[in-house]
Structures are given as structure tokens and as C-alpha cells.
Amino acid sequence: xxxxxxxxxxxxxxxxxxxxxxxxxxxxxxxxxxxxxxxxxxxxxxxxxxxxxxxxxxxxxxxxxxxxxxxxxxxxxxxxxxxxxxxxxxxxxxxxxxxxxxxxxxxxxxxxxxxxxxxxxxxxxxxxxxxxxxxxxxxxxxxxxxxxxxxxxxxxxxxxxxxxxxxxxxxxxxxxxxxxxxxxxxxxxxxxxxxxxxxxxxxxxxxxxxxxxxxxxxxxxxxxxxxxx
Amino acid sequence: xxxxxxxxxxxxxxxxxxxxxxxxxxxxxxxxxxxxxxxxxxxxxxxxxxxxxxxxxxxxxxxxxxxxxxxxxxxxxxxxxxxxxxxxxxxxxxxxxxxxxxxxxxxxxxxxxxxxxxxxxxxxxxxxxxxxxxxxxxxxxxxxxxxxxxxxxxxxxxxxxxxxxxxxxxxxxxxxxxxxxxxxxxxxxxxxxxxxxxxxxxxxxxxxxxxxxxxxxxxxxxxxxxxxxxxxxxxxxxxxxxxxxxxxxxxxxxxxxxxxxxxxxxxxxxxxxxxxxxxxxxxxxxxxxxxxxxxxxxxxxxxxxxxxxxxxxxxxxxxxxxxxxxxxxxxxxxxxxxxxxxxxxxxxxxxxxxxxxxxxxxxxxx
Numbered sequence: 001x002x003x004x005x006x007x008x009x010x011x012x013x014x015x016x017x018x019x020x021x022x023x024x025x026x027x028x029x030x031x032x033x034x035x036x037x038x039x040x041x042x043x044x045x046x047x048x049x050x051x052x053x054x055x056x057x058x059x060x061x062x063x064x065x066x067x068x069x070x071x072x073x074x075x076x077x078x079x080x081x082x083x084x085x086x087x088x089x090x091x092x093x094x095x096x097x098x099x100x101x102x103x104x105x106x107x108x109x110x111x112x113x114x115x116x117x118x119x120x121x122x123x124x125x126x127x128x129x130x131x132x133x134x135x136x137x138x139x140x141x142x143x144x145x146x147x148x149x150x151x152x153x154x155x156x157x158x159x160x161x162x163x164x165x166x167x168x169x170x171x172x173x174x175x176x177x178x179x180x181x182x183x184x185x186x187x188x189x190x191x192x193x194x195x196x197x198x199x200x201x202x203x204x205x206x207x208x209x210x211x212x213x214x215x216x217x218x219x220x221x222x223x224x225x226x227x228x229x
Numbered sequence: 230x231x232x233x234x235x236x237x238x239x240x241x242x243x244x245x246x247x248x249x250x251x252x253x254x255x256x257x258x259x260x261x262x263x264x265x266x267x268x269x270x271x272x273x274x275x276x277x278x279x280x281x282x283x284x285x286x287x288x289x290x291x292x293x294x295x296x297x298x299x300x301x302x303x304x305x306x307x308x309x310x311x312x313x314x315x316x317x318x319x320x321x322x323x324x325x326x327x328x329x330x331x332x333x334x335x336x337x338x339x340x341x342x343x344x345x346x347x348x349x350x351x352x353x354x355x356x357x358x359x360x361x362x363x364x365x366x367x368x369x370x371x372x373x374x375x376x377x378x379x380x381x382x383x384x385x386x387x388x389x390x391x392x393x394x395x396x397x398x399x400x401x402x403x404x405x406x407x408x409x410x411x412x413x414x415x416x417x418x419x420x421x422x423x424x425x426x427x428x429x430x431x432x433x434x435x436x437x438x439x440x441x442x443x444x445x446x447x448x449x450x451x452x453x454x455x456x457x458x459x460x461x462x463x464x465x466x467x468x469x470x471x472x473x474x475x476x477x478x479x480x481x482x483x484x485x486x487x488x489x490x491x492x493x494x495x496x497x498x499x500x501x502x503x504x505x506x507x508x509x510x511x512x513x514x515x516x517x518x519x520x521x522x523x524x525x526x527x528x529x530x531x532x533x534x535x536x537x538x539x540x541x542x543x544x545x546x547x548x549x550x551x552x553x554x555x556x557x558x559x560x561x562x563x564x565x566x567x568x569x570x571x572x573x574x575x576x577x578x579x580x581x582x583x584x585x586x587x588x589x590x591x592x593x594x595x
Contacts (some may be wrong), residue, residue, distance in 0.1 A: 057522055184301070185314040189328030189379060192302040199327075203318045 076220040077150065079159035083216045086160065088168025088209065092197070094168075095175040109165045117223050120162045124149055159223070163216040170212035174205040231291040231382040231415050232257045233278070238287035247273040249439040250287070255417065255432075260409050262418045264426040265436035266462065271419045272387055274436070278417060279385050280304050291382060302331075307376030307414075309386040313368045315360040319348070321371050322356040328379040346378040349408070366397045370520050373405070377412060384409070384416045390425060402428050423463045427451060435459050456582025460502045467508070469545040469569075471501040471576070479571060482542050484522045486571045491585045499585065500577040505535070505547040507573040510559070511566040519566040522546075527561055534558065538567060 014106060043053050059065045112120070128132045128149040144191045148154060178201065186196045204211075233255040240248040240393050248270040255261045263271035276282040277289065280301030289296045307328075309548060316324050325346055329339045347353040350370035369389060376384060389405070390398045406429045406484060406505035409416045426433050427447040435442045435450060435458075443455045455461035457468070471481035473496055473526065479489035481501045511519045525545070527553065536548045536559065548567060552558065575587045 179312070179314065181310045181312060181314040182316060184279075185308065185310060185316070185375075186280075186327070187301045188279060188304075188306055188308040189375070190302045190305075190331035192300070193328070195331075213358060 017103070052219070071152065072221050075155045075159060076217045078156045079163060079220040080213050080217045082156065083164035083167050084162035084209065084213055086164040087212065088171050090164075091168045091171035091175055092201075095172050103171075109168055112162065113165045113169075118163065121158060122159045124154075159216075159220045163219055166215045166219070167212040168207050170215070171205055174208035178204050233383065233415065233417070234288075234290040234440075235274075235278075236288040238274070238277060238284045238289060240270070240277055240282055241285045246439050248277065248284075249559055251441055253434055253441070253444065255415060257355050258413045258415055260264070260406070260416045260418065260429060260431040262420060262426045262430035262433045263436060264420060264423060264433050264463075268438075269436040271421075271437040273388055273439075275385055275417060276418045278383070279308055289478070305379070305382045305584055307379060307381035307384045309369075309372045309376050309384075309389045311391060313392075315368050315371055315375075317360050319360075319543055320356065321352065321358050321360070321363070324360065324371055325375045325378050328375065343374075346374040349373045350404075365393055367399065370404075370436075371412070373408070376413065377408070383416065384414045386416065386418045388420055389418075391420070391422070393553070398425070405429060408480040409570050420505075426453040427463070435462065437462070450454065454502070454575060455584050457500060457502065457577050460575060460577075465468065465505055465547060467503050467505060468581075469501040469503070469544065469546065470542075471498065471499045473499055473576075479576070481569060481571075482540055482544065484518060484569065486518055486569060489576065489586070491576065495578065496583050497524060498579040500581050501567070501569075501574050502577060503574040505549040506533075507570070508546070508548045509568045510536075510548060510550065512567045515521065516566070516568055518569045518571075520567055520568055520569065523560055524561050524563045524565060527559065536565075538565060540567070 011089070045051055045053065047054055094098070094105065099105070117201075126132055128146060129135065130148070130150075132149070135146050136147075138146050182200055182204070183196060186192070186200045191199060233253070235253040235255075236249050237253045238248060239246055251274060253261075263274055265271045273282060277284045280296075280299065284297070291304070316327065319327070322343055326339050329342060334342075343356075344353060347356055350373055352367060352370055352374065355363065355367065360371070363371065369392075386405075390401050393401060402425060418426075418429065426449075430445055430447055432444060434444045435451050437458050443450055443459050445453075450459060451463055454463065460466045461468075469481050471479060473479055473489050473491070477488050477491070477494075479486045479499075479501075484527070516529045520540050522538040522540040524536050525539045528535040532552065533549045534552045536550065537545055538548055539545050546567070550557065574586075577583060578585055
């Protein structure tokens with residue numbers, strides 16, 4: 001409201017310290033973000049100095065290319081869903097209940113995010129790969145053949161577990177700020193437990209959940225390229 | 230509609246007792262207020278009634294039904310929160326309908342009851358608004374409608390007016406009182422504002438540090454406080470040093486006020502507690518029972534004038550006089566004589582813990 005009450009000032013260019021800061025920020029942004037992305041985008045339409053769509057034609061006519069895109073989408077989509085399924089309940093439990101070793105769990109979750117994806121992938125191979133120790137334990141002791149960690153299913157599995165801390169961090173932050181009296185009001189009015197979470201808590205944290213989901217989706221979508229090669 | 234019996238209830242947090250051994254009987258349809266300074270345990274006790282806190286000792290009955298282990302959602306209570314707790318992602322209508330939907334009531338009836346409730350709080354024209362578009366007073370009334378639309382057996386209010394501006398607060402006082410009268414719901418109301426409590430309540434319990442100090446009708450609590458805390462917390466009070474001497478003579482600020490009428494025999498120092506409006510400034514020199522003093526401050530408030538007077542023994546007291554005419558106004562530095570009428574005063578023992586001249590009873594339940 002306060003900002004709306006102020007008369008709008010017309011922007012006037014003055015050469016003081018802050019206009020220099022503004023101009024250099026814009027210059028940095030143009031040079032290092034907009035220019036590289038746009039030049040790739042524009043170059044994709046140009047072959048031998050002429051406007052040409054053959055790059056795109058090639059991309060969509062070879063299975064090898066477009067299937068990579070489809071698989072990326074598929075993996076990112078399912079990884080996002082499973083990461084939400086893991087991250088949201090975990091965040092709820094961690095913020096609402098008094099658990100032992102709460103801080104330790106928190107630190108471990110953040111550590112997962114800090115480790116490079118390559119190391120995460122490698123450790124999963126050590127555990128569940130063809131010669132992984134968990135795979136071996138299951139086949140030697142129980143005579144059970146675990147499904148392979150390689151391929152689409154394995155990727156979704158690893159991505160979900162690698163990326164759900166994003167969701168956890170975002171959502172637990174949001175849950176801490178949710179007004180507890182709203183939840184109490186719901187219980188007082190007769191709606192409790194899962195129904196209360198569905199009707200009150202989830203809608204309140206939905207913007208944050210979608211942001212976390214976006215982070216997971218983009219990470220999964222982008223990381224796949226490295227692993228493809 | 231419920232009567233409520235709070236029987237020896239204590240709520241213990243880790244190492245301190247937020248509420249200690251509370252005993253209250255609240256009658257059906259009564260407007261009962263828990264009053265006290267912040268941190269006195271009044272909200273904790275209200276939350277015990279609501280079922281948001283589990284008490285460690287004692288028993289809670291609604292009617293003759295034991296409620297100790299009944300969860301909040303089964304208690305059929307309407308609660309108005311201090312911050313209103315309006316669901317921000319629902320319209321006004323959906324907010325009010327929430328409790329009815331939870332009770333699986335038919336759509337048509339929900340429509341009718343919500344419309345009635347919104348009409349009652351004069352908000353039917355805003356039923357499709359988002360809460361963010363409402364003013365504080367309107368949100369307050371949505372919270373009220375949401376609480377009463379489920380026909381609760383008990384209506385709980387936690388400082389519902391503390392976030393409103395002064396003028397609206399006065400209007401809402403009447404509205405809440407009227408609403409409670411017309412619905413005839415048992416109402417437990419929490420406030421730290423003693424004036425508000427006196428205005429709306431049928432009965433008041435004054436709490437301090439988790440202990441109930443006194444339960445009584447507003448005028449009883451105001452005129453016959455059972456201890457120094459209650460006298461000080463409700464309204465403003467002058468405490469004068471006094472003494473009960475031989476033959477029950479009462480001496481206050483060096484003036485002999487005659488025989489003290491006490492409920493039990495007592496000798497020694499006393500605290501003479503008297504309201505500023507019960508004191509008057511003597512006009513005739515012949516008047517007895519007066520103490521000499523000097524006006525050191527005067528606040529003209531329109532209806533009344535508040536004088537700060539320093540007595541001969543250097544104690545400062547407040548005297549309120551009605552401002553009726555120019556002739557009556559007094560100026561600073563004027564020498565005056567303050568008239569003491571022992572019939573108005575409450576006399577406490579030296580520690581201020583016990584009233585000596587009234588029959589106050591902290592657990593009276595009549």
C-alpha cells in the first residue's frame with residue numbers, strides 16, 4: 001500500500017554511483033547470460049550463413065536424438081513426482097514432530113545436495129550395480145535378483161533419491177512459516193489428520209512445493225545429458 | 230449448550246505450571262472471562278478447554294461428560310483466534326462453510342446456515358471475497374461467523390479484539406455481547422484488557438502466574454478485590470499505608486479514621502486500597518477524615534480530571550473528579566485536602582494477600 005501511495009518518480013539517468021552499478025549489472029547480464037544463449041539459439045537456425053531448419057529436421061528424424069529428449073522428459077517427470085512423494089512427508093514429519101537426531105538428519109540431507117551428481121550415480125552403482133554389494137547380498141543370501149539399476153527405472157530411482165532434498169528444504173521452510181492456528185482452527189471445526197492436511201496445509205504450501213518441484217525437474221532434465229555420454 | 234466444570238486442572242510445561250489447580254464452574258449460557266496480564270496462563274487454560282493442550286492434573290467436564298481425553302475435533306467447540314486464523318485460500322463463504330462440510334451436512338442446508346451466519350455478522354454482501362481483501366474488523370466477524378455456524382456447545386474467544394483499532398473494539402464489544410445473548414451460547418473469553426472484561430462478562434476469573442485470584446461478577450471484582458493484585462490489575466487504585474491499632478482504630482496516612490470494620494480481628498500494618506474516583510477533594514474546612522496534600526499534576530480528560538496529589542507523608546495518589554464547571558477545576562501547586570471515606574476502601578493485610586474487610590472468596594461458584 002505504501003508504495004502505491006507514493007507519486008511515481010520518472011526514471012532519470014544520473015551519473016552517480018548507483019547508476020554505474022545498475023549499468024554494469026545489465027552489461028554483465030547481457031554479455032554472459034543473454035548473449036551466449038541467444039547466439040546458440042540463433043545459430044541453430046543458420047547453416048553456412050543462411051537461414052536453414054535442417055538442424056531441427058535432423059534432430060527430429062533420428063530416433064537417437066529425439067528419444068534422448070523424450071527419455072529426459074520422462075525421467076525428469078517421474079523423478080519430480082517421486083521426489084515430492086518423499087520430500088513433502090519427510091518435511092512434514094521433521095517440522096511437526098520432535099525426532100531424535102533431527103539436526104544430524106538435516107545435515108545429511110543437505111550433504112546429499114552438495115555432492116556432485118557423478119559421485120551420487122557412482123555410489124548407487126557400487127550398491128545396486130551388476131556387482132554392487134546390495135545386489136550381491138540379495139542374490140547370495142535370499143536368491144533374489146534385484147531389478148537392474150541401469151536404464152530408465154534406475155535413473156528415476158537415483159534422481160528421486162538424489163533430488164528430493166530440494167523439495168524437503170523448500171517445504172520444511174514453508175511449513176515452519178505456516179500459521180499453526182490455521183491448522184488448529186481446522187481441528188476445532190472438526191476436520192483433522194489427513195483431511196486437514198489436504199484441505200489446509202497442502203494448499204498453503206503449494207506455491208513452495210511447485211517451486212521445489214521445478215528445481216527437481218530442471219536438475220533431472222539437465223543432468224541427464226552428462227550421463228548420456 | 231454446555232455447562233463446564235474445571236476441576237483442579239493444572240497444565241505443566243517442562244518445569245513450570247502455566248495453570249495451577251484451577252477450579253471453575255461455568256454455567257450454561259454464561260459469558261465467562263479469563264482475565265490477567267500476559268503470561269498468566271489464561272490462554273493456556275482456554276487451549277485446555279479447546280483440546281489443543283492436554284492437562285496433566287484434574288478433570289474437565291462439559292455438562293456431566295468427562296472431556297479429558299476427547300480430542301479437539303470431537304468437542305464441538307467454536308473458537309475465535311487472536312489472529313482470526315481465516316483460511317487465506319478460501320473465500321468468505323468457504324471459510325464459514327468449512328465446519329459444516331466437515332460435519333457432512335447437506336449442501337442446501339450449508340447454503341442456508343452460512344447465509345444466515347453471514348447475515349448475522351452483516352457480511353452477506355462480501356461472501357465471495359478473498360480474506361486478503363477484508364479489513365481486520367471484517368475478518369474478525371468472518372471468524373465469529375465461522376465459529377458459531379456449527380452450533381457449538383461452547384464458544385471460545387482468545388483476545389478477539391486485541392488487533393482492532395480502539396473505536397472498532399468498542400463497537401465489537403457490543404456486537405459480541407449481543408450475539409452471545411441472542412444465541413445463548415456458553416462463552417469463554419480471554420482478555421488482558423480489564424475494561425473489556427468488565428464490559429462484556431457475566432463473570433470474570435482473574436488469573437496471575439497460573440493461579441486464579443478471584444472469581445466474581447464484574448462489580449464484585451472491581452469493588453471487592455480479594456487481594457492487592459486484583460485491586461491493582463482491575464482499574465487504577467491508590468494504596469495508602471495504614472495501621473490497625475488498639476481498640477481497632479484505623480490510622481491511614483496519619484489520620485484516625487475511627488473503628489475499622491474488619492471480618493476478623495487484626496493488629497498491625499495494613500494496606501488501605503481506594504479507587505481514584507472514590508476519593509474526593511474536601512471543600513469545607515469542617516470536613517473530617519481529611520489528609521493534606523498538594524496537587525502536583527492535573528490531566529483534563531473532558532469527562533473527568535485526573536489529579537496527582539502528593540500527601541504530607543510524601544506518598545503520591547490519584548484522585549479523579551468529574552469536570553462539571555469552571556469553578557471546580559483546580560490548578561497545579563494548589564493545596565488541597567483529600568477526604569477519605571473508610572466505607573469505600575478495601576483494607577488488605579500487610580503483605581496485600583488478603584482482604585480484611587470483605588467476604589471475598591476466590592473459589593466462589595454461586
